[in-house]
Amino acid sequence: MSTAASVSSLPPGTTDLAPARLSRSLKLGTRIYGLSAGLILIVAVIAAIGYVGLERQGNALLDYIRVSQATEGTLRFGWEFTRVRRHMANFVSDGSPVEARFIPEHNQIAGEQIAQVASRIGNQERKVLVDEIGAEFRKFVRASDEVIALRNGLTQAQAAFSEADTDIATPQPGDSDAAARLRAALAIVQSQASLMGSTISVAVHQGYMRAAPAATAALAALPPGDAPRLQATAPAFLERAARLATAHERLRQGVETGFNEMANRLDALLLTLIERQQAFADQVAAQAADASDAIQRWMLIVAAASSLLGILLCIFVVRGIIPPLRAMTRAMVRLSAGDASITVNGSDRGDEIGDMARALDVFRRNADKIVAMMSAEAVTLEIGETITAAARHDLTVRVDLANKSGFLRDIGVAINALLQGSSDTLRDIGQSTRQVASAVAEANVAIGQVSGGARSQNTAIGQVTQALAESAKAIRMVSTSANAASEKGVMAAHMVERGQVSAEQLARTVETIAQNSRKISQITQVIAGIANRTHILSLNAAIEAARAGEHGKGFVVVAQEVGKLAESAAQNAQQITDIVEQATADAALGRTASLAVKETMDSIAGDVSQTSQMIRSIAVAMEEQQATVTQIEANVVDLRGIASGNAVAAEEITATMIQLSLLADEQRQRLETFKTS
Template sequence: MRNKLISTRITLIFMTVMAVVFLSVVFLLIRSSYGTVEKTIGIQGTATAKHIAERLNGDTYGRFIEKPEENESYFEVKDQLIETLDSTGVLYIYTLRADEKSVQIMMDGYPKDSKDGATIGQETTGTTYDDVKPVLEGKTTSTKIINDPQYGRYLSAFAPIKDSNGEIVGILGVDIAADSVVSIQSELLKSSIPIFGITFLLLIIVVCITLYFYVKRTLAPLSTVSQALGDFADGRWSVANQRIATIRTNKKDEISSLVRSFSTSIEQLSAILSRISSQASHLQVSSNKLFNTVEETQEANRTINQSMDEVASGSSRSVQNNEEAVRAMEEMSLGVQKIADSATTMAETSSGVTEFVQNCHKESLQVVNQIQDVKTLVLQTGDKVEDLTAKYQQIQDITNVMTGIAEQTNLLALNAAIEAARAGEYGKGFAVVADEVRHLAEQSKHSAEEIRVLIESFAEVTNGVRTDMTSTSTKVTNGAQAVQQIGEMLKEIYQSVSSVNDEVQETSATTEEMSAGSEEILASLEQVTDYANKSRNKTIEVAASTEQQIKAMESLAK
């Protein structure tokens, strides 16, 4: 839906811009047509003024200027002006003398008795020194069309009057009627605007359809990427990978590069999270094994404690009933043998517990190393996300350059259209080309702007991923510290179990000595009391040690 909105918006914006351009071009066409007609009349007027000035007797007019009064030279030149006014059909013909202070009419083409005729040296009201200054330099010139309430619309043209030596002796002015400018302009617009409008409309329709389908096809992968982001955020990594895999990334543009980078990031994140889950499961299994072993050791210690209580009770009875020692010796010998067997079993169990705790400690160290590897991968993925952010900035710089180029191209196309309009009929083809270039420049500018907005949106998504990667790195670090603490606790347990194992070995040796002592008691009754006391003391110590071991196992089990 987003791609459709973007492509539709781009097309509508382009159509709006084209409509504005069309209106601007029509306005410029109206202005340029008016200027063209005005310029054409000006050229015609200056040509007429130049032709009349060349036909005048410059030497005669020069003699008149030397002595400006109604003399023979004055009437000779005036007759030529009257004849020219009647034959050419101009509104008014006259000669001027100009300086920076004033511009004066020296004579005109009206008869002497005409009330509209000018007197010698009469200052003009509509012509300034700037209007005739180029004529004093030997050039021809004309004014803009003047709308006079009395004489109507007219245009003044000027040409230099030269003598036989080529010296400028005066200025010839003619006023040409310009009432036909509006009608000529209307006819010109009626013939050109419909053709231009239809051509422009067809061009807009073709370009808009092409632009719509191109933008829609180009931005199609963005919708799939957005859905994949939603799947990944919801924990459906495999679904996100499948969506990304359906996108064709064989093009060499910024969107395809973005999709490839995003796909790589998704795959790496999925692998990292899978390894973390596997390591957590392995740690749970090791903890369960340790708990079971602690329970077995605790049960064995209870058995040892009960045995030690029985031994202590038997030793007390031996001290109190020395007379019955001989009869009970055989039973005590059997009991001591059982104690020796139990002590041997306990020693073997304790050795197994010691070895198991040592293995658990080694595995915890391996888990710490593996979590450190996971942390390294997370940091590497974060670096790649940073690289992706830098690529976004590069793409944004490229779009800014494209926008600048489009603006410059638009300006050049506008200048070309103005020059083509000045050229009139010869510049129409070039004007169409200039408009096409300007249209394409506007299209490129708006497309670059849309791409810049999309890149900024993807930059925000990338920043979110980078934040999540930072959080994941912190959690992995905390997990590594927790596992390391478990390893240190296992090390302490190993030391405690090793100490208990040593005591169990001592207990086993003691029971062996008791067994040998029971045989010697049979040979020497006098030593029975002494051995009984020793046995009782040793049994009490063993019972106390066993009680401590039971408490330690219960604490570890908790």
């Protein structure tokens, strides 16, 4: 026998501390469920952090979209406001009804735009500013209506002045000096009145105010009867000119003190609103960048902690399963080779490995009995062959007593004695057929010895039968334990399969996070498109402002600020795209890690399957051994029957000794068929 080997349930050099005892008491299902729960917890933490990050990014994105929409509405309002001013300038200049028709339309569009801007702004400070712009714009609309009415009045006054007799200002032959002076003054008044219809300025009004008194004085200085037609028409001419001058002055004051002042206030308020929107957009971008940095830091921290926790969980599960299973496998291999000197440790464990260790220890304890039964089977076969040869009349064969001990040696000695006695008896009978009486006496003695040996043989065979029954019972117990261990292995394989399913679900969850990241990237592309369109609108606004000339100078600054805002929006959208691409890459790394976990679970499933197969092989071997022992037991029962038959035969020989003398001749003839030494 080899030196005793130790099969330990702990790795070499490991102290049996509290964590080790906890590891030895945990079931395999508990280990696998714990590992799965740890992995699910890691995924839940990563998903929660990703959800918080996506929520913050989404809020920042919504704020940025609102700012962009409000900015776009502000630009549209400014554009319509500029067109109103341009049409108003043209209308005031030439009084065209077409220009007057455009002004209310653009005022209505601008009012709708500023109302939409007010509905899209959530910040209270900017909302107050937009409401103030709306109130000022309503005042501006009323001022526009007043200017239109004044310009229509000027047009009517100009038409009435045109109906006057303008020939009175033309010098006539034969006019006196007073009439000539009056006509010259009236010509100056006529020229100033003509300028009032197309030029709204203080200089024109002042020119009229200088010319009108001079004409009135010249009319008063005209002698009665001198140029009677001139004296009759000049007062009406001067009166219409005065009404035209009054309408001109009222229009000038309405434009300069009403319309232009309100327009300038609206320009200032629009510029302030755009500056505040730019500041808010910069604030939103900064908040988004800060949130992105914080999320990246947390993702790195959680990823590192999750990796460390996953490694520790895997080490905990693997070290608690693989080394004991390998040691148990080596012990089973040695035990199957006939080495029953192993020492099986780990039976104090509370898991399935402890159950296997206890079953293996039972099998080890019964190994000596199994070896003894195998030896008994060989000796029994040898005895059977000897008896078979004797039954064939060969009494020279003997049972080899070498390497035999106990009741098997006693059986061999008894059979050898039986054969030797039979051989001697037959030889003596052959030699002493003439001395039948003496031979009969000797035969009685020999038969008595045979009867005693048969009884001894019958007793020994009964002991062998009992030992074989105990061995068969022990083998059935080992087989039952092996079958139970096989069922435990199947259960462990199912648990590992459920762990594989959990790992696959983890991979699908990480893939879902990657898909959400790609959706966010698509949204940022939409934002970049909005920024590009806003930039194009700012360029168009700058072009239209340049076309407007002096009236569009204020809007050039607005267009430039909007262009800068669009560029800033495009840059921020690109930053968000870079962040989302990094999140997608991190999700891909998470998916790779989940696949690695799945491969590890597949490896564990393979090891558990191999262990279960080995246990099933042991169960099959035990069933075959049980069948063999059953067959040996049946043979021993037959042998016992033979021994009983020998005893009965010995008694019958004693009863028939009287007839032996009569059969001496017949017996001698039969003795010649036996081979004796």
